[in-house]
């Protein structure tokens with residue numbers, strides 16, 4: 001274990017630091033990572049952000065994005081950096097399986113490991129953690145780390161504020177989820193004061209679609225949406241061929257599930273996508289319906305109560321049937 005005092009004294013002199021986050025990073029994964037990166041480089045540390053895989057182009061505009069190393073593209077370099085690091089920050093995940101092959105490299109590395117995360121049931125691999133499931137984003141906890149633990153609000157420059165705002169905005173679905181508390185709004189307001197241009201960030205993330213992506217969304221809504229009114233559930237399913245037809249790129253399916261959830265009365269929505277190696281599920285729910293429980297119990301996954309995911313080795317058709325067959329078990333919670 002590492003105390004905050006020990007971590008602070010370690011960070012008082014320049015260190016070799018690696019920041020990593022979960023595979024297929026989303027806005028919070030990249031926002032928290034690049035936010036912390038922007039903070040640490042100002043202090044003279046030698047820092048690298050290593051992502052396990054690539055991530056959506058609508059996140060590539062973020063400050064310092066060009067410094068990110070993608071593990072699958074630079075495995076040897078990544079392994080060397082992990083091996084030589086004095087500190088590894090693990091952001092927006094809490095089990096090493098979420099970072100694919102990087103997981104075992106991080107586990108066996110001699111570095112001190114710092115977990116900054118807001119997911120349930122953390123694995124015990126870290127030396128220090130800022131972990132809170134009531135945080136709406138890992139970026140909120142990076143803010144807390146800098147302001148309250150490092151006592152260094154001045155370290156939040158425009159770049160850092162921009163990244164942290166992005167993480168909070170995306171993980172709270174634009175400040176819509178219950179965890180977007182008044183305190184989160186205060187943090188967001190402070191980040192705006194510190195330089196985050198909220199209107200520009202919103203535009204860069206949400207109004208930045210390719211024509212293909214928008215037509216794909218239209219196709220999903222017109223042709224692939226199924227509503228099960230007796231269970232207040234809606235699903236959208238997508239085949240490999242459909243992804244290919246619309247030249248789907250990393251991130252192009254992100255947000256699609258929210259449209260299914262936006263139907264009046266729907267409590268549970270799922271996007272079920274046939275990827276090259278497996279079938280991936282994205283679940284969203286409203287109120288206290290535990291989407292993560294379904295993912296954990298049936299689809300080797302997990303996540304938050306209202307936003308969870310999982311995967312299956314079965315065929316798309318089998319997964320769709322399995323999902324439908326589960327609904328009666330949850331009927332009493334779905335019909336309220």
Ligand code: 5GP
Nearest residue numbers: 282283300301302303304307308309310311
């Ligand atoms: P998304 O639907 O956006 O891919 O994921 C929503 C949330 O579900 C993520 O923030 C993450 O917490 C969780 N999640 C998604 N996929 C998985 C998975 O395969 N395993 C686990 N444990 N959590 C997942």
Ligand code: MN
Nearest residue numbers: 028092138171
């Ligand atoms: Mn997150």
